[in-house]
Amino acid sequence: MQILRLGPVGEERPAVRTDDGTTYDLLGLTPDIDGAFLAGDGVNRVREALKVGGLPAVEAEGVRIGPPLAGVGKIICIGLNYRDHAEETGADIPGEPVMFLKVPDTIVGPYDEVLVPRRSVKTDWEVELGVVIGRTARYLESEEDALACIGGYVLSHDVSEREFQIERGGTWDKGKNCETFNPLGPFLVPADEIADPQNLELRLWVNGELKQNSTTKNMIFPVVEIVRYLSQFIVLRPGDVINTGTPAGVALGQPEPKPYLRAGDVVELEIEGLGKQRQTFGQA
Structure with a gap:
């Protein structure tokens, strides 16, 4: 469904x-x-x-598909959650999940235009498994408790501006919260219809060239542990979204000159069982 x-x-x-x-x-x-x-x-x-x-x-043919969730309270993101991605960016393997936030108004539909920010030179791509919370979660004691709080799963694109994120001081947030930086969808699948969230293939292409090709098996911290862990620090509420990290293959991890996104580029991404997205990038 x-x-x-x-x-x-x-x-x-x-x-x-x-x-x-x-x-x-x-x-x-x-x-x-x-x-x-x-x-x-x-x-x-x-x-x-x-x-x-x-x-x-x-009749749905030709009708725009919007993000599958309305009224998202918060988007909680996990950074460096695939060992190969941490290694390609020169980061240490985290001992605990790395958490940052995206504002809900970054969410757009899966086929909507994504805008390269003004003065951006390092806009990057990240295919991610999104976890949608279905029940309030606070101070969860076990992974079983965490699983019971998951309402569904969704394909998420955590677009990033690396100069803003890494080189401009402060936290990562300024490189993660630019306008249109979180395409979501095309649909939500109820949690009980995904047999194993740690066994999903995920891929991303830029202008037809495969850039990311991995599986959620390679997460450092699995989905249920992420939900349990986050509940120790922040109340998770129904409709909140957790972006669970991206595998290797982002522009930041590639040799110079790094192929950051420009207006006119087309990014396509998919996760097994969760559909496909396609965005043409424009200029803000």
């Missing part, structure tokens, strides 16, 4: 796509796909409605 939101920016409608490719409108069940939907047993209500045939089919 693929939960998505369709329509123009700011006017997206909740929908669900089934395995046979049919898309159904969910507006009769929920006003949107958000934390309240996830915490309020929305996924099971959709399943029951599909079972009894109570949802109207809609």
Whole structure:
């Protein structure tokens, strides 16, 4: 089951796509796909409605796909969570998860334009598995408790500006929070429909050239440990998103001259079972 939101920016409608490719409108069940939907047993209500045939089919061909979540409270990101990525950037292997935040208004749809910031010379790509929280989590004691708080999974693109992030002083945040820097989607898959989040292939291409090709098996800190760990420091609420890190293959880790993104470049990315994204980069 693929939960998505369709329509123009700011006017997206909740929908669900089934395995046979049919898309159904969910507006009769929920006003949107958000934390309240996830915490309020929305996924099971959709399943029951599909079972009894109570949802109207809609034509989705040619309709914009927006980000699959509305009203995201916070985006929590894990840095350097793949050993090969830490090594390619010259960073030490972290002993604990490295955490930073992105603001929710960086989120755009999976096929929307992404903007290279003004005066940027080092805009970079990062394919990531996104974890969507479905239940409030604080001070979790076990990985089993953490698993119970996961509402779903989503494909996330953690776009970064490396000069802003690394060379301009302070924290990483200024290189992570530029406008349009977190395409999300195309859809959300409920947590119980992903058999093993640590066994998903993820890939990214720039202008048709494969740059990242890895698997979530290679994470240093697995998904459930990330959720458990974060809950010791910050309250995770339904609808929050966790970006779990990226593997090797980013521009920062490549030989000089590093192939940072420019206006006109096309980035495509995918995660097994979570769909594909495609963005053309423009100039802010």
